[in-house]
Amino acid sequence: MENMTFEQALNRLEEIVQLLEKDTTSLDQSVDLFQEGIQLSNYCSKKINNVEDKVAKILLNGKIEDFDVGEQHE
Template sequence: MVEKRFEEAYNQLQDIVRKLEEGNLDLEDALSQFEEGMSLLSICKEKIKTAEQKIEELTEKNC
């Protein structure tokens, strides 16, 4: 399985939010989109956490 880049996951998440906000999906599709959005949100949070840790490590090394 290929790991998603942050930007790809974030853009997909934005698309899902837009679809859900439009309110044109039936219940099953909305639930499926919501589930996918939660998965993408988890990926984004993990990528941000990893980046913050890396920045912290680099900052500590250079201080």
């Protein structure tokens, strides 16, 4: 999963939702798909958080660099 792009993970998550909405999936399959979906959801959330952090850094001073949240910038 770590090699997936955000878009690939999101597409797979959408596939899982569609499969779970169908009545043709067995209980065991449903549990496995649900577990995979939770993992993909967590992965996507982490990716989004990383992008939000980068954007916040860019907005703060015009370039990407690490900064201390407690530090004051002028």
